[in-house]
Amino acid sequence: MTMKASGMEKTDLKNASVDPTLTEVAPSPHLVEGGRTTRRMMIDVLVALAPLVGAAIYFFRWSAVRQMAICLAACLTVEALCALMRRRRPPLADGSAAVTAIILALSLPATAPWYAGVIGSMVAIGIGKALFGGLGMNLFNPAMVGRAFVMISFAGALGAAGYQDAGSTIDIMTQATPLTAFQQSGVVTGLADLLIGRTNGSLGETSALACLAGGLFLCLRRSAAWRIPASMLAIAALFAILQTGFTAQGWTPAHHLCGGALLFGAFFIATDPVSSPLTPQGQMIYGAGIGALVMIIRIFSGYPEGVMFAVLLMNGLTPLINRWTIPPPFGEQ
Amino acid sequence: MGWFDRYRRGTFDRGIHPPANKHFSTGSDIEIVPCPERVVLPLQQNVGGPCTPVVKPRQKVTWGELIGRGEAFVSSALHAPVTGTVERSVMTTLANGRHMPAIAIRTDDPGLQRQDLWDAVFGGPWPKDCIGIYEPQQIHEAILDAGIVGLGGAAFPTHVKINPNPQKPIHTLVVNGCECEPYLTSDEQLMRQAPDAIIAGAFLASYAVGAQRVIIGVEDNKPEAAESLRQSVGRTGIEVRLLRTKYPQGSEKHLIKAVVGREVPLGGLPADVGVAIGNVGTMAAVARAVVRSRPLTHRVICVTGAGVAQPKNLLVPIGISIGELIDYCGGLTADAARIVAGGPMMGFAVADRTTPVTKGTSGITILTHEDTATAAAGPCVRCGRCVEVCPMGLVPTKLAQAARTGDLRLARRYNILACFECGACAYSCPARIPLVQWIRAGKAQVARSQGR
Numbered sequence: 001m002t003m004k005a006s007g008m009e010k011t012d013l014k015n016a017s018v019d020p021t022l023t024e025v026a027p028s029p030h031l032v033e034g035g036r037t038t039r040r041m042m043i044d045v046l047v048a049l050a051p052l053v054g055a056a057i058y059f060f061r062w063s064a065v066r067q068m069a070i071c072l073a074a075c076l077t078v079e080a081l082c083a084l085m086r087r088r089r090p091p092l093a094d095g096s097a098a099v100t101a102i103i104l105a106l107s108l109p110a111t112a113p114w115y116a117g118v119i120g121s122m123v124a125i126g127i128g129k130a131l132f133g134g135l136g137m138n139l140f141n142p143a144m145v146g147r148a149f150v151m152i153s154f155a156g157a158l159g160a161a162g163y164q165d166a167g168s169t170i171d172i173m174t175q176a177t178p179l180t181a182f183q184q185s186g187v188v189t190g191l192a193d194l195l196i197g198r199t200n201g202s203l204g205e206t207s208a209l210a211c212l213a214g215g216l217f218l219c220l221r222r223s224a225a226w227r228i229p230a231s232m233l234a235i236a237a238l239f240a241i242l243q244t245g246f247t248a249q250g251w252t253p254a255h256h257l258c259g260g261a262l263l264f265g266a267f268f269i270a271t272d273p274v275s276s277p278l279t280p281q282g283q284m285i286y287g288a289g290i291g292a293l294v295m296i297i298r299i300f301s302g303y304p305e306g307v308m309f310a311v312l313l314m315n316g317l318t319p320l321i322n323r324w325t326i327p328p329p330f331g332e333q
Numbered sequence: 334m335g336w337f338d339r340y341r342r343g344t345f346d347r348g349i350h351p352p353a354n355k356h357f358s359t360g361s362d363i364e365i366v367p368c369p370e371r372v373v374l375p376l377q378q379n380v381g382g383p384c385t386p387v388v389k390p391r392q393k394v395t396w397g398e399l400i401g402r403g404e405a406f407v408s409s410a411l412h413a414p415v416t417g418t419v420e421r422s423v424m425t426t427l428a429n430g431r432h433m434p435a436i437a438i439r440t441d442d443p444g445l446q447r448q449d450l451w452d453a454v455f456g457g458p459w460p461k462d463c464i465g466i467y468e469p470q471q472i473h474e475a476i477l478d479a480g481i482v483g484l485g486g487a488a489f490p491t492h493v494k495i496n497p498n499p500q501k502p503i504h505t506l507v508v509n510g511c512e513c514e515p516y517l518t519s520d521e522q523l524m525r526q527a528p529d530a531i532i533a534g535a536f537l538a539s540y541a542v543g544a545q546r547v548i549i550g551v552e553d554n555k556p557e558a559a560e561s562l563r564q565s566v567g568r569t570g571i572e573v574r575l576l577r578t579k580y581p582q583g584s585e586k587h588l589i590k591a592v593v594g595r596e597v598p599l600g601g602l603p604a605d606v607g608v609a610i611g612n613v614g615t616m617a618a619v620a621r622a623v624v625r626s627r628p629l630t631h632r633v634i635c636v637t638g639a640g641v642a643q644p645k646n647l648l649v650p651i652g653i654s655i656g657e658l659i660d661y662c663g664g665l666t667a668d669a670a671r672i673v674a675g676g677p678m679m680g681f682a683v684a685d686r687t688t689p690v691t692k693g694t695s696g697i698t699i700l701t702h703e704d705t706a707t708a709a710a711g712p713c714v715r716c717g718r719c720v721e722v723c724p725m726g727l728v729p730t731k732l733a734q735a736a737r738t739g740d741l742r743l744a745r746r747y748n749i750l751a752c753f754e755c756g757a758c759a760y761s762c763p764a765r766i767p768l769v770q771w772i773r774a775g776k777a778q779v780a781r782s783q784g785r
Contacts, residue, residue, distance in 0.1 A: 024671040025682040027770040029756030030700055031351060031515065032707050038714055038763045094711070136712035136764075225717060273716040278728055280720070322731075329751040330346075330725045331586065331599040 038135075041273075042095030044223035048214035049102050049268065055197045055207035056106060061170060063110035064203045067117055068102060074121030075101035082130035096135050100124055103143040103268055106204025107261070107308070108150075109163040110173055116154055120146035140315040141275045144308050151308070160304050163200050177201045178259045179304035188251050194258040201260070204268075208258035215267025224271035227280055228287040232266045233257065235291030243299055262294060265307035275315040282318075282325035289314045342553060343591035344577040348724050349757045351515050351580055351678070353554060357644035358518045358637040360557070363526055365450050365648045366661055368443040372414055372652030373425050374400070375433040378691040379482040380489045381407030386436055390421040396444050397628050400436055403480070409490045409692075410480035414630035414650035416442040428655075428674030428681040428688050435689070438652070451648060454631050455526070459533035459620055461567050469497055472541035472623050479622030480692075481629045485509055485520070485583065485612035486675055488693030491619065494609055495538050501604040506539040507592050508549040510558060510613045511576065511583035514676025517696040519635040520613050522646040524551070524558035528565035531613045534620030536569045542609045547571040549613070550592050554578040580678060581755040585610050587724055599751055614695075629692060636662045640669030640699030649690055655697055656686030670702040677704075678756040711764040719758035719768060725751050729758035729768045736775025741782055744775045752776065 056064040079097035080090035092098075104120055124146025132138040151158045160180045165173050175181070177200045178189035193199050197207025205211070218224040240253035257263065270276065270290050277286045290310045297306025377383035382405035394400060394413040401411030420437040427433050445453055460466075467475075477492035497503075508531070512520040524531060531549075539547045551559040553575040562573045576582055576591050586597045588610065595606040603610050611619075614633060621627045630651060637644040642663030649658065655672065659665060673680040674688065677698050719729035728747050735744035752772050759768040 024705065025684050026671070026705070027767060027773070028673075028677070028679050028681065028754070029760050029769065030671060030673055030677040030680065030682065030698075030705055031760060032765060033349075033351070033761050036718075036761070036763050037708060037765070038711050038716075041714070041716065041763055096714075134712065136714045222718075273714050276715070278715050278717045278720055278730065280717075283717070326728065326747060327720070327726045329599055329727055329748045330590075331596040331601065331751075332748075 039094050041223045042099050044218060044221045045099045045268070046095065046102065048218040048223075049106070049204070051210035051213045052106055052204040052207065052264070053102065055210040056203040059170075059172060059197055059206060060110040060203055063170070063173075066114075067108055067110070067112060067203060068105040070114055070117035071101040071105035071121050072098065074118045075104070075125050078122050078125040079130070082126060083134075091135065094135060097125060100129070100143045103204075104146050106264070107143060107147050107202050107269070109158065109202055110170070111157070111162060111165045111168075113154075113157055116150045116158060119153070120150040122146075123149040136274055138274055139318070141269060141272045141311055144269060144311050147308055148312060172198060172200050175200045177304065178255070179298065182251055182255075183304045188255065189259065191254055191258065194255065202264075205261040205264040208263050211263035211267055215263065218267060218271065224267065225273070225276065225283045227283040228270050228276060229266035231284045231287030232270055232291040233262070235288045236262055236295050239292065239295035239299070243295075256295070256298070260298070260305045261307040265290070265294070265311060269307065269311050270314075275318060277318050277321045277325065279322065279325045279327055281327065282321040285321050285325065286314050286318065289317065342575055342577045343550070344579055344582065345587040345590045345724060347722050347726070347757075348579045348581060348587070349722050349760055350578075351760060353578070354515045355518050355521070355554070357516065357639065358635045358646055359521060360525075361522070361644070361646055363451075363522055363633055363646045363648050365447050366653065366658070367446070368415055368440055369650065369653045369657055371437060371439050372650055373423065373435045373437045373654070373687075373689040374411055374414070374652045375425055375427055375435045375689065375691060376401055376411070377433060378411070378488060378651075378693060379409045380487060381405060381409075384408055384411050386422070388419045388436065390419055392419045393417075393441070394419060394438060397630060399628075403490070407490055407493055409482050409492070410478065410628070411436070412480055412628035412630050413438055414652055415440045416444050426685050426688055427691065428683050428694065430681070450631075453625075453627070454621065454648065455523075455530050455617060459529040460624060461529070461533050461536055461569050467537065467540070467623055469541045469543070472537050472619075473497070475623045475626070476541075476619055479618065479628040481615060481618045481622060482692045483612055484614035484618065484632055484692065484695065486679065486693050486695045488691070491611060491615055494611060495541050495619070497541065497543055498604060502607060503542040503544045503604060503609045504607040505546045505548060505593055505609075506535060506542060506544040507589055507603075507608055507610040508535050508547065508613055508616055509583055509585070509588055509610060510549050510551040510555075510562070511588060512555070513552060513578075513580045513583035514678055514680075514695075515580070516637050516698045517635055517676045518637060519633045519646055519696050521555045521558045522635070523617065523633045524555070524613055525561045527617055528561045530617035530620045531562065532565045532567070532569060532571060533624065534616030534618065535571055537623050538609070538611060538616060538619050544609060548592050549573045550576050550582075550588050552576055552578040552582055580757065581724055584724065584753065584755060599748070632690075632692065632694075634658070634690060634694060635696040636699070637696060638699040639701045639704065640666055640671070642666055651692055652689045654687045654689055655683060658690070658697060659686065659699070665699060666701070668701040668703065669699050670705050671700045673698040673700060678760065679754065708765050710766045713764055713766055716763060718761045718763060722757040722761045724755060724757060725753065727752055729772065730766070732775055733766060733768045733771035736771040736778065739778065741779055744779055749775050749779055
């Protein structure tokens with residue numbers, strides 16, 4: 001910091017004692033909260049995903065490891081390439097590409113062919129994120145953009161029927177997913193299996209307990225907005241009760257909550273901060289909207305599950321929700 | 334005190350809990366700084382208009398003599414803090430970077446020293462049942478003549494606030510003893526060492542504005558200060574209330590919310606909810622002006638932080654340079670990085686150590702490289718953390734975005750002018766975005782466009 005003393009007659013500025021060793025000037029505030037960085041938030045998500053990853057590997061063995069390895073490699077490569085094309089340093093250290101990779105991998109079935117993971121990753125990072133301008137700029141959840149692309153492109157391999165592999169050596173992979181089994185043949189999966197995760201399904205969604213454990217960690221660390229899963233699950237439970245009533249037999253509201261991707265989606269997909277609203281009220285509306293859409297798709301559509309479409313639809317509404325829910329400032333009558 | 338009492342203590346919504354870091358200088362007795370050889374008094378030390386000099390170069394002035402007259406309604410008078418000779422007019426740089434004409438005085442006679450100075454300013458007996466002697470108008474005029482401004486940092490002229498207004502009757506005088514800025518301890522130490530002056534001043538001010546109630550709000554991390562005030566209350570009926578420790582509890586509007594439970598309307602004044610408010614140091618200055626007819630020439634200030642060798646609380650003449658105070662406190666440590674006039678949340682980083690202490694300088698915080706280390710700003714991931722902490726209920730990241738893109742309509746829609754730059758958002762931002770800096774720029778743009 002140098003002070004211009006020339007041309008200032010009769011001033012004290014000439015005597016200004018500016019110490020060259022102590023020159024730091026910066027706007028206030030002069031302190032920042034230690035330990036809270038974007039990177040730390042991403043690492044929190046990865047830590048919270050650990051129980052899901054563990055459950056996926058336990059139940060789906062090598063297919064889970066393979067899927068995650070493919071997605072990680074593809075996502076990080078695409079992220080680096082996109083940054084290099086824009087002549088920027090690859091921002092791999094922020095951890096966001098790794099989060100997208102793991103969430104994408106966990107949202108794919110164990111049977112998914114290798115190219116599903118690769119193409120899904122390319123679309124997720126390339127089109128879902130980099131095209132919008134990178135971290136923080138995307139409108140839609142990148143992992144869900146990638147998944148939607150491959151799901152629709154390879155409907156045969158990744159649709160509801162694609163989850164089953166009659167020839168698999170892993171027992172649960174020969175079965176239908178709980179939601180498909182119920183929708184098509186009225187077979188009700190046991191609640192204990194849903195909680196532990198001993199069912200077929202996307203890699204990360206099967207264990208309700210793992211999703212809950214990781215999700216609560218995320219919310220307690222305040223790395224995810226608790227209002228989104230809270231309102232989403234509350235509305236989903238309400239719809240479930242409206243559909244089935246307070247029944248303890250057959251397909252109960254508890255099955256609705258623990259089956260499918262509802263918990264995984266509530267805690268890990270809907271809470272993506274970039275594509276969800278900023279304001280507390282907006283987060284409630286957003287979560288409630290996803291919860292309602294998931295249940296409408298489950299109950300009335302041909303798809304057994306609807307978390308992905310519900311999240312993408314509400315992502316599209318996020319800018320509007322932000323605008324509707326500008327909070328009244330302190331002191332506004 | 335059980336957890337339930339703590340929970341019931343008054344507070345406001347949102348806000349942050351930065352580390353208090355008061356330990357550097359808390360509880361250390363106020364030392365009286367020897368009279369400096371020279372003082373520099375900027376002509377505008379307050380919110381509002383500057384004062385007009387009434388002295389000429391080479392003129393002799395004595396301690397307390399009027400040297401600048403406040404002309405506008407919102408301005409304040411300036412008095413000589415030392416006995417000496419006026420130098421030819423000078424320019425000086427304020428802590429906020431503004432260049433400003435100033436009156437410099439070279440000291441001829443050191444005047445009162447040490448304990449004598451303390452006794453004249455804060456010590457000795459303070460009458461606490463003297464209502465009958467002074468009329469409200471008399472109190473108001475004494476405040477006006479003494480050039481008192483808010484000593485908590487904002488430096489708003491006190492005679493404008495302590496002014497009976499029949500249109501907006503005042504029922505409560507709230508006295509601000511929160512000192513919510515991290516590091517700062519000057520108000521706390523004043524409450525511990527000069528409670529009588531504060532109580533007497535608060536009593537006089539409440540009488541001047543016609544308030545039936547006086548409540549002194551103190552954050553609950555300063556129990557000794559609150560106890561000291563309680564001991565001194567006597568029969569004045571003044572209430573000392575502990576509030577939850579949270580930044581920015583010392584903000585005028587948030588203190589009123591915590592104490593009275595009402596929100597000052599957007600763009601309004603405390604008087605709109607029947608409240609007058611002033612800092613504890615200001616109240617002591619009011620007592621001094623009314624009872625002893627002494628103007629505001631000295632103030633308590635702390636020089637604190639890990640970047641200074643011996644952190645201290647000091648009684649200093651206004652106009653002494655920041656560098657002299659640092660030297661008095663043993664100089665800087667090897668890892669000192671930033672000299673901040675005020676606290677670390679809202680204070681100004683100072684490059685020039687000849688910058689004088691003004692009426693509104695509540696402390697000098699010297700931070701180390703470790704304190705100020707921060708990463709480069711990254712992109713906003715819209716985590717909403719800034720929304721969760723903003724005490725004004727704003728959406729800081731949107732305001733910053735509006736400022737960056739020059740979208741003034743967006744800035745207004747999100748009430749950019751309600752921001753008072755407390756820094757809670759930038760403190761909490763995981764992407765390290767300089768939100769306050771952006772918002773400040775945006776406010777300036779909006780103000781300019783409205784001026785047109």
